[in-house]
Amino acid sequence: MTDATPLDREESPRCGEESSVITRGELDSSIVSACCETLIPWLNEEATVLVEDGKLVCPYGDCGAADDIAELDVATRTNELTISAPGHISASLGDSTFESDGFECQRCTRRVSLPDGYELTHS
Structure with missing residues (x-):
């Protein structure tokens, strides 16, 4: 549906x-x-994000939010389960694999793309 x-x-x-x-x-x-x-x-x-005064700016004229751009990703995790107490199951945060699914402005929730000449690094 x-x-x-x-x-x-x-x-x-x-x-x-x-x-x-x-x-x-x-x-x-x-x-x-x-x-x-x-x-x-x-x-x-997807409209390309603007760079103004060292900030990423939403390119949509009716929004224009600064420093409100986020990467969307999809994660696959393997978490081992153990019984830690009677009636309680714990999941350990195990291995994770993340794949980028694009970018969006968090204020207006529209999809955007990164500008040419910029490299994305994860820290």
């Missing part, structure tokens, strides 16, 4: 029908045609 919010009307790239478009209520909030749920590429492009 898709938690969808109706938007404007666009031509579907798959079937050519002019249909309303919806935003799927999933992590990436993909914008798709309502008729056949085809991704509409020109509505899903």
Whole structure:
């Protein structure tokens, strides 16, 4: 089931029908045609983050939040379980593997991309 919010009307790239478009209520909030749920590429492009006065700034004019950009990631963890007391199970924080899933402005929750010439390092 898709938690969808109706938007404007666009031509579907798959079937050519002019249909309303919806935003799927999933992590990436993909914008798709309502008729056949085809991704509409020109509505899903990520704007590039601006760099102003040494701060990352949301590129969307109605937001413009500074230092509010976050990396989204997907984690896979292996946590061993043990019984630590009667009726209590403990999970140890074991090995983790993280994969980047993109970037977004935390204030307006829209997806963004990092500017060219910058390298992301994790600390």
